[in-house]
Amino acid sequence: MSAVVVVGAGIVxxxxxxxxxxAGAEVIVLDRGSxxxxxxxxxxxxxxxxxxxxxxxxxxxxxxxxxWLEVGEELGRETLELEEKGGVVVAASPEALDxxxxxxxxxxxxxxxxxxxxxxxxxxxxxxAGLAGGVLYPEDxxxxxxxxxAAMLEAAQRRGARFVAGADVVAGVRDxxxxxxxxxxxxxxxxxxxxxxxxxxxxGAQVSERLGxxxxxxxxxxxxxxxxxxxxxxxxxxxxxxxxxxxxxxEAGLETSCVVEGTRGGTILIGASRERVGFDTTLDVDxxxxxxxxxxxxxxxxxxVNLLRVYRGFRPYCPDHLPVIGPDPRVPxxxxxxxxxxAGIGLAPGTGRLIAHHVLxxxxxxxxxxxxxxxxxxxxxxxxx
Amino acid sequence: xxxxxxxxxxxxxxxAGPAGLAxxxxxxxxxDTFVTVLDAGSxxxxxxxxxxxxxxxxxxxxxxxxxxxxxLHHDLGTFAxxxxxxxxxxxxxxxxxxxxxxxxxVVAAEGGHVVHxxxxxxxxxxxxxxxxxxxxxxxxxxxxxxxxxxxxxxLPGVLTAGGLQALLKAGDVALGPRVAVGGTGxxxxxxxxxxxxxxxxxxxxxxxxxxxxxxRELRAVAANRTKLAEGAGYAxxxxxxxxxxxxxxxxxxxxGRERVEAVTVARLDASGHPRRDTHRRIEVDAVGVGWxxxxxxxLAVTLGCAxxxxxxxxxxxxxxxxxxxxxxxxxxxxxxxxxxxxxLAVAEGRLAARGIxxxxxxxxxxxxxxxEVARLRAFAAAMHRAHPVPAGWADALRxxxxxxxxxxxxxxxxxxAIAERxxxxxxxxxxxxxxxxxxxxxxxxxxxxxxxxxxGSGSPAERLVSTPxxxxxxxxxxxxxx
Amino acid sequence: xxxxxxxxxxxxxxxxxxxxxxxxxxGILSWRTTRLEGRPRGLFCGIGICFDCLVTVDGVxxxxxxxxxxxxxxxxxxxEGSGYAAE
Ligand SMILES: Cc1cc2nc3c(=O)[nH]c(=O)nc-3n(C[C@H](O)[C@H](O)[C@H](O)COP(=O)(O)OP(=O)(O)OC[C@H]3O[C@@H](n4cnc5c(N)ncnc54)[C@H](O)[C@@H]3O)c2cc1C
Ligand code: FES
Numbered sequence: 001m002s003a004v005v006v007v008g009a010g011i012v013x014x015x016x017x018x019x020x021x022x023a024g025a026e027v028i029v030l031d032r033g034s035x036x037x038x039x040x041x042x043x044x045x046x047x048x049x050x051x052x053x054x055x056x057x058x059x060x061x062x063x064x065x066x067x068w069l070e071v072g073e074e075l076g077r078e079t080l081e082l083e084e085k086g087g088v089v090v091a092a093s094p095e096a097l098d099x100x101x102x103x104x105x106x107x108x109x110x111x112x113x114x115x116x117x118x119x120x121x122x123x124x125x126x127x128x129a130g131l132a133g134g135v136l137y138p139e140d141x142x143x144x145x146x147x148x149x150a151a152m153l154e155a156a157q158r159r160g161a162r163f164v165a166g167a168d169v170v171a172g173v174r175d176x177x178x179x180x181x182x183x184x185x186x187x188x189x190x191x192x193x194x195x196x197x198x199x200x201x202x203x204g205a206q207v208s209e210r211l212g213x214x215x216x217x218x219x220x221x222x223x224x225x226x227x228x229x230x231x232x233x234x235x236x237x238x239x240x241x242x243x244x245x246x247x248x249x250x251e252a253g254l255e256t257s258c259v260v261e262g263t264r265g266g267t268i269l270i271g272a273s274r275e276r277v278g279f280d281t282t283l284d285v286d287x288x289x290x291x292x293x294x295x296x297x298x299x300x301x302x303x304x305v306n307l308l309r310v311y312r313g314f315r316p317y318c319p320d321h322l323p324v325i326g327p328d329p330r331v332p333x334x335x336x337x338x339x340x341x342x343a344g345i346g347l348a349p350g351t352g353r354l355i356a357h358h359v360l361x362x363x364x365x366x367x368x369x370x371x372x373x374x375x376x377x378x379x380x381x382x383x384x385x
Numbered sequence: 386x387x388x389x390x391x392x393x394x395x396x397x398x399x400x401a402g403p404a405g406l407a408x409x410x411x412x413x414x415x416x417d418t419f420v421t422v423l424d425a426g427s428x429x430x431x432x433x434x435x436x437x438x439x440x441x442x443x444x445x446x447x448x449x450x451x452x453x454x455x456x457l458h459h460d461l462g463t464f465a466x467x468x469x470x471x472x473x474x475x476x477x478x479x480x481x482x483x484x485x486x487x488x489x490x491v492v493a494a495e496g497g498h499v500v501h502x503x504x505x506x507x508x509x510x511x512x513x514x515x516x517x518x519x520x521x522x523x524x525x526x527x528x529x530x531x532x533x534x535x536x537x538x539x540l541p542g543v544l545t546a547g548g549l550q551a552l553l554k555a556g557d558v559a560l561g562p563r564v565a566v567g568g569t570g571x572x573x574x575x576x577x578x579x580x581x582x583x584x585x586x587x588x589x590x591x592x593x594x595x596x597x598x599x600x601r602e603l604r605a606v607a608a609n610r611t612k613l614a615e616g617a618g619y620a621x622x623x624x625x626x627x628x629x630x631x632x633x634x635x636x637x638x639x640x641g642r643e644r645v646e647a648v649t650v651a652r653l654d655a656s657g658h659p660r661r662d663t664h665r666r667i668e669v670d671a672v673g674v675g676w677x678x679x680x681x682x683x684l685a686v687t688l689g690c691a692x693x694x695x696x697x698x699x700x701x702x703x704x705x706x707x708x709x710x711x712x713x714x715x716x717x718x719x720x721x722x723x724x725x726x727x728x729l730a731v732a733e734g735r736l737a738a739r740g741i742x743x744x745x746x747x748x749x750x751x752x753x754x755x756x757e758v759a760r761l762r763a764f765a766a767a768m769h770r771a772h773p774v775p776a777g778w779a780d781a782l783r784x785x786x787x788x789x790x791x792x793x794x795x796x797x798x799x800x801x802a803i804a805e806r807x808x809x810x811x812x813x814x815x816x817x818x819x820x821x822x823x824x825x826x827x828x829x830x831x832x833x834x835x836x837x838x839x840x841g842s843g844s845p846a847e848r849l850v851s852t853p854x855x856x857x858x859x860x861x862x863x864x865x866x867x
Numbered sequence: 868x869x870x871x872x873x874x875x876x877x878x879x880x881x882x883x884x885x886x887x888x889x890x891x892x893x894g895i896l897s898w899r900t901t902r903l904e905g906r907p908r909g910l911f912c913g914i915g916i917c918f919d920c921l922v923t924v925d926g927v928x929x930x931x932x933x934x935x936x937x938x939x940x941x942x943x944x945x946x947e948g949s950g951y952a953a954e
Contacts, residue, residue, distance in 0.1 A: 034808075228853065303857030307850060547914060
């Protein structure tokens, strides 16, 4: 049996612990804070296939979607607030609809269910009139990220995993051959391991450096608006087609295109902007106002609805906008599972399985399935450097 | 008022209570900058000098008049003087008082800050977004009642102590006829005295702490004789009105179906736990409970101002000898720097103003103000030490007692998140249970949840939006700019 | 004396009073029910902090009765749950 240290108790670390413990590993999860104290508590909980173009990330999203349903079976959908609500992408103009249609066509050929919708108001009666059209993605889902991370971590603990909150990992411990044999915390404690998983999210670059195998992970700021509680008025995740362009964009500036969705608690979430401004925590009123004006343009009834809260988070992104998942070729015993940008919630359980596969050499995934994710391996950053 | 109408180098004061008004008056006396005072209320005065809204028709004989409220206020002379100085400033084109303007956020900008407010003066559905530039910003946002849950506390007719007083001061309504006042702190006395004076039957003031705790604070008391006289005045009223004051006693439950009908009170044992064998049921029509006050820190936290803890461990804004915060161009005065009463707030407001105009540290007035602030702060610290929340405050909570009133989260759910799911502070409890996620954003339940989690007052909640505003109002900012 | 409507009754008020103060003066202590359990609520903090006193004013839901100033002819209605009709 191998001992695995997972650094980070966000959604990704929790999913890794969940999969690793299921496959029989002895797991210790370390977090400098508590469960979900990083970006996981700052996101929206969208589990989307709709916003991904064909490629490794879409494959991971599809793997994760199935995995989410299994997690829901195991731990109870209620516990996670997992809902198969579906996503509706709407286009304001005929040009936008053309772009959306060809995007959806490519997704269909990769196995995604995407249904053309002539009148989006038949699905969402409170949308504004006069939209050019839309696409329904029935596979899109939603989860409450903190509840999901806590539940997966608790399930791992029931299988014998340990969780240590307040443990900041400051260095790796290596043997003479250079193999990672454990980590050292700021309290000076050394925790031995056969494998160490870097699931430190937006702080993944820092942790990777401390463990001797640096990978580039940067922060991308996002604001989310939360309204007063309402009866169900928005049934799906609704967003405008420009979102598709923004997600994959690598421009440095601000991009906003709002996603509007209802929650179990009755509030409506409007998110999220994307900016590269480092870890700047200040509120940007213009960004927040832009999100408000986009949301009210989609759903006019929102004009009178009160904004109660704005929160922000820093998405972990790699320069090529793909997560980094797999063994570090430079440091035996080190595995990375970070850089999921705006999709870490959705991609978490697939990542957990992939990591269990890499760490335990086999595990839950068939080799031909694992082979679809070579584009996510850390090697791409090592070769570059 | 559109942005361009305001001089770009003005001082903007958030809050027209004692601290904000004193700051404005001193700025107008000593400096030559333009002063803007914003307040969410319908007039100047804040919580302490709370007034009815100015009458729409001044000839209406039925309208409420501030003078009618005279007996309820302390030191109204100071209020009248400060307000008239602000009015003179307004008349001279040097000052502006924006009431019904709630600041929802503040952002650092080139050469100062931009203050974002929502103007509610047009009434429901007609709110407007307003922005002001501030060369210097003064946070004088005061405090609100601190509440702790108990069974029945969500029944209609159970209010905070401050809520009862606000009804009296601003509405001339004495809730009753039979009313119980409970919690801790000297503030309970004026609330009870005011109600009794207006004809309510105050069935008792139930103070959780013992007056003997003040014996350890004689130095602070001796240095603040006016405070003593003020307290003695209220005590005399209560005596005259035959209002029983029960110490080491707390209200442990409110009873009723559609509204409060009775309370149960209990004596506290030596370690601060209510004794079951002392339960006594009293019929009432209304209840006011207050456990001191929580400073309103939203703007300061959003700006990243350094905080410190007061004598009770409550986070407050950290200020230097000129009331300047750790952020340049931002001062704070009054309860935001620690709850201590109106006289302290006035002194701090004046000191903040002198700091802004660059007064000399060695002039007699500054030295006098500093001495006054130190003396009153010492008294405030003594008060915090003499009136802690008793250890057994939560003994009476049942598992079904509501803790978060907005999201209707029960004590049992909160305790489960702490005991079974490892939550150690209010933020984690919130994310696991929704306690604190509703309309009030944890302003009411936050302290209790923090105490239940064993954390006491750790780091305060971050609220980037300090008051709700319609999305359309926010969106209109964008269309205007484009 | 000036009055406003509260559901089907006419509520007198003194100029300067809030809607909440005027209702309480008439012995009306609650004017809202909660979203989840339908519990009655009225004033709690009295100063705009707690949002327990929400009421629908002139058709606009979720106004704080303790802050909204009473005006002649105002149309105030009990608020159930969120104050918005479900679809
Ligand atoms: C505004 C916004 C909206 C979003 N919306 C969505 C969405 O709808 N759907 C979706 O799928 N994703 C969304 N995301 C992205 C998603 O939140 C992230 O991709 C995801 O949370 C990343 O999870 P993680 O576990 O990798 O990181 P985190 O949750 O940040 O976890 C990393 C953990 O590592 C710990 N850590 C760091 N350094 C150390 C150390 N030295 N020692 C010990 N512990 C350490 C941290 O304390 C933290 O708990 C959104 C993000 C933002 C900002
Ligand atoms: S009574 Fe608390 S907001 Fe009105």
